[in-house]
Amino acid sequence: MDLPHHGYRPSKQRGRGNATGGESMLFEDTSTAEMNTQGYYTPGYNMAAPPNDTQAGVNNLFADPMANAAVMYGSSLANQGKDMVNKEISRFMSVNKLKYFFAVDTRYVVKKLMILMFPYTHQDWEVRYHRDTPLTPRQDVNAPDLYIPTMAFITYILLAGMALGIQKRFSPEVLGLCASTALVWVIIEVLVMLLSLYLLTVHSDLSTFDLIAYSGYKYVGMIFTVLCGLLFGSDGYFVALAWSSCALMFFIVRSLRMKILTSLASDSMSTGSSAKPQVRMYITMATAVFQPIIIYWLTSHLVR
Amino acid sequence: MALTLYSLIQTAILCTNAIAVLHEERFLRKIGSGVDQGVTGFGDDPGIKAQVLNLIRSVRTVMRVPLIIVNTASIVLLLLFG
Numbered sequence: 479m480d481l482p483h484h485g486y487r488p489s490k491q492r493g494r495g496n497a498t499g500g501e502s503m504l505f506e507d508t509s510t511a512e513m514n515t516q517g518y519y520t521p522g523y524n525m526a527a528p529p530n531d532t533q534a535g536v537n538n539l540f541a542d543p544m545a546n547a548a549v550m551y552g553s554s555l556a557n558q559g560k561d562m563v564n565k566e567i568s569r570f571m572s573v574n575k576l577k578y579f580f581a582v583d584t585r586y587v588v589k590k591l592m593i594l595m596f597p598y599t600h601q602d603w604e605v606r607y608h609r610d611t612p613l614t615p616r617q618d619v620n621a622p623d624l625y626i627p628t629m630a631f632i633t634y635i636l637l638a639g640m641a642l643g644i645q646k647r648f649s650p651e652v653l654g655l656c657a658s659t660a661l662v663w664v665i666i667e668v669l670v671m672l673l674s675l676y677l678l679t680v681h682s683d684l685s686t687f688d689l690i691a692y693s694g695y696k697y698v699g700m701i702f703t704v705l706c707g708l709l710f711g712s713d714g715y716f717v718a719l720a721w722s723s724c725a726l727m728f729f730i731v732r733s734l735r736m737k738i739l740t741s742l743a744s745d746s747m748s749t750g751s752s753a754k755p756q757v758r759m760y761i762t763m764a765t766a767v768f769q770p771i772i773i774y775w776l777t778s779h780l781v782r
Numbered sequence: 783m784a785l786t787l788y789s790l791i792q793t794a795i796l797c798t799n800a801i802a803v804l805h806e807e808r809f810l811r812k813i814g815s816g817v818d819q820g821v822t823g824f825g826d827d828p829g830i831k832a833q834v835l836n837l838i839r840s841v842r843t844v845m846r847v848p849l850i851i852v853n854t855a856s857i858v859l860l861l862l863f864g
Contacts, residue, residue, distance in 0.1 A: 655786065658785070658786045658787050659785045659786070661787065662785045662786065662787060662789075662790050663785065665790060666790070676833065676837070677830055677833045677834060677837070678830060678833075679829075679833060
C-alpha cells in the first residue's frame with residue numbers, strides 16, 4: 479500500500495542530503511516506522527550523521543571537500559546499484575508483496591511466538607482486512623509473516639551445528655547438508671500444498687509466500703524440541719516433541735481453516751457437491767499431520 | 783538421508799521429462815478420457831480428472847523448449863563431470 483513509497487523516497491533524500499544537510503537527520507530519524515521499513519541502509523546513515531554533527535557541523539564541509547565528493551559519489555553509485563537490483567528482482571517476484579511479509583515489529587514477534595507455542599487461549603483467528611488488502615503483520619497478529627520462519631530456519635541450522643558439535647559429530651559439510659535438507663523439505667511441502675490446492679480447485683487467497691510462511695512456522699517448534707532434547711535428554715526431547723506437535727497442529731488447523739474452508743463461499747455454492755468442505759478439511763488435516771512427522775524426521779538425528 | 787538441492791532439481795527434471803514424453807492418445811484412452819472430451823461445465827469446478835489433464839497439457843506446452851535446453855545442459859555436464 480503506502481509502505482514501499484514510504485520506504486523509498488526518504489532514503490533517497492537522505493542519500494543525497496547526507497553531506498550537505500546534516501542537521502535535518504537529527505529531526506527525521508526518530509520515526510520508528512521509517513526505521514523498520516527501510517531495512518539496512520538507514521542505520522548506517524543515522525549512525526554516521528550524529529558524530530559528524532557533534533564534531534564540526536558546517537565546518538566539516540569545508541575541511542574535506544574530497545571526502546564529501548567521495549561520499550556523494552559513493553551514495554549515488556549505491557543508489558544506482560540498488561535500482562538496478564530492484565528492477566531485476568521485480569521481474570521474478572513482486573518486491574512489494576515480499577515487503578509486506580517483513581513489516582514486523584518486536585511486539586508482533588513476541589505475540590506470535592507465544593501463539594505458536596501456546597495457541598489454545600487465542601480467541602480471534604481471523605485475518606483482518608483494510609479495504610480489500612490484508613493488514614500488515616505489524617497491525618494484525620494473525621497475519622502470516624516471513625521474518626519468523628527465516629530467523630527460525632537460520633537458528634535451527636546453528637542449533638543443529640551446536641548439537642552435532644556436542645556429540646562430536648560435527649563437520650562443515652554436515653551443516654550444509656542439514657540446511658539443504660530442511661530447505662528441500664520446505665520446498666516439497668509448499669509444492670505439494672500448491673498442487674493439491676490447484677487440483678482440488680480450492681479457490682483460496684493463499685499465495686505462495688503465505689504457504690512458505692505457514693510451513694516455516696514449524697521451525698520454531700523444532701528449535702524448542704532440540705533445545706529441550708539437549709538440555710533434558712531423551713525424555714525431555716519426547717515431551718517437547720509432543721507439546722510442540724500438538725501446539726503446531728492446533729495452530730495450523732485454526733489458521734488454515736480460516737483461509738481454506740471459508741474462501742469464496744458465494745462462488746457456485748449450489749453446484750458444489752457435498753464433498754467440497756470435506757476435501758478442504760482433508761487438506762488442512764493432512765497439512766497438520768505432516769508437521770509432527772517432519773519435526774521428528776529432522777530433529778531425531780540431532781538428539782540421540 | 784541426504785536430500786540436497788541437487789537431488790530435488792534432478793527429481794524435477796525427471797518428472798517434467800516424464801510428463802513431456804507422455805503420448806496423450808494412447809495413454810489417456812486407457813484412462814478413459816480423450817483429449818477432445820474436454821471440460822463440460824464452464825462455470826463450475828471442473829473436477830479432479832479434468833484438472834489433472836489441464837495441468838499435464840499446460841506443462842507440456844510450456845516446458846517443451848526449456849526442457850530441451852535443460853536436458854542438453856545436464857547431458858553435457860554429466861559427460862564432463864561424471
